[in-house]
Amino acid sequence: MIGQAFQQLKEAGVLGINNRNAEYIMRYNPRSLYPLVDNKVLTKRLAKQYGIPTPVLFHVIENYGSMKNLKTMLEDIKEFVVKPASGSGGSGIILIAERTRNVFLTQSKKVVTLEYLSYHISDILSGIFSLQGHEDHAIIESLIHPDQVFSAVTYQGVPDVRIIVYRGVPVMAMVRLPTKDSDGKANLHRGAIGAGIELGTGQTITAVHKSKIVTHHPDTGNPVSGLQVPHWDTMLSIATLATDMTGLGYIGVDIVIDRDRGPVLLELNARPGLAIQMANKSGLLKRLEDVDAAPDGIFTTPEKRIAWAKENL
Ligand SMILES: Nc1ncnc2c1ncn2[C@@H]1O[C@H](COP(=O)(O)OP(=O)(O)O)[C@@H](O)[C@H]1O
Ligand SMILES: [Mg+2]
Structure with a gap:
C-alpha cells in the first residue's frame, strides 16, 4: 500500500x-x-x-548596551517592523502600524508599550528566535504597504x-x-x-x-x-x-x-x-x-x- x-x-x-x-x-x-x-x-x-530593493533598514541592534537608546532610535519612525536577523517562520516579528509617543499599535491592532518592545528585543538578542539558537541581532526596518x-x-x-x-x-x-x-x-x-x-x-x-x-x-x-x-x-x-x-x-x-x-x-x-x-x-x-x-x-x-x-x- x-x-x-x-x-x-x-x-x-x-x-x-x-x-x-x-x-x-x-x-x-x-x-x-x-x-x-x-x-x-x-x-x-x-x-x-x-x-x-529591500525594506529600508532603520537600525540594527547588536547588543543589550545599545538598547538604552531605543526610545531615541524610534523617535522619528511612525511605522516599522522589529525582527530577528536570523529568524524563520515568522517568529519574533512585530509589525507596528501606528503609534502615539510611547504607545504602539501592531498590524493586528494589539497595543504594545516601549517597554514591551524593549523586552522583545532582549529576547531577540538572546537568540530564542534564531535558527541555530545562537545570540542574534535585532533589525528595525520599514513597514511594507x-x-x-x-x-x-x-x-x-x-x-x-x-x-x-x-x-x-x-x-x-x-x-x-x-x-x-x-x-x-x-x-x-x-x-x-x-x-x-x-x-x-x-x-x-x-x-x-x-x-x-x-x-x-x-x-x-x-x-x-x-x-x-x-x-x-x-x-x-x-x-x-x-x-x-x-x-x-x-x-x-x-x-x-x-x-x-x-x-x-x-x-x-x-x-x-x-x-x-x-x-x-x-x-x-x-x-x-x-x-x-x-x-x-x-x-x-x-x-x-x-x-x-x-x-x-
Ligand atoms: N517589513 C515588513 N513589512 C510588512 N510585513 C513584513 C515585513 N517583514 C516581514 N513581514 C511579514 O512577516 C512575514 C515573515 O517575514 P520574513 O522577513 O520573511 O521572516 P521569516 O524568515 O521569519 O519568514 C512576511 O512574509 C510578511 O508577511
Ligand atoms: Mg519568510
Missing part, C-alpha cells in the same frame, strides 16, 4: 523531503554560503550591491511571493496570503494560504491552506485563482539575480510588492518548503529534472533562463 502511494507520488514528480535534502540542498547549497541567506542583515547588504492587488484575498498584513530557483532557473512560484490566524504574516505554518502561480503568465492557479487544497480565502471568502501578479517579469528577474548573488543553487526567494516601490526582496531561504507543490498541483522533481535535461548552452544568461522557464515549466 505504502509502496503504491509512493510510486504514485513519484510518477506525479513530487519532491519529498529526503530527496530535497540529499539531492538538491546538499549538492547545490554549500554550507559556507548559508550565512548570506540565514542572516537578513547580510542579505540586505548583498542585495544593495546588486541593485535589488502591500499593493492592493491581493486585498480581496488577504486578511491584514502583507502577502509575499515565493519563487523557487534551481541552478538559476525559476522553477515554481506561489503567493502566500495572510489570514486571520496568521497575524499579518505570510508564513504557511502560521495559517496563511499559498496560491500557486503559473510561471508563464504570473496568474494564480489554486491554493493550499493547512495542507488542504482550497479555492477561496477562508476569511474574505473571495476566490484565489485567476489573479494576475503585477510586475511578474520584474519578480522573475529579482529571483534569478538573487540566486546569482548568493551562489546557492537551490533557493526560495521571497518578494513583497510595496504599493509605492514595487517588488522588494524580503528574504532568501536555503531550505524552502515543499507545500508549494500542492499550491501548484504540480511536482517539483519533474521540473528540476526538466532543467537538468535541458540542452547545454541555453542557460547562458538570466534572460534566457527566465524565457525558457516561462515557455517550458
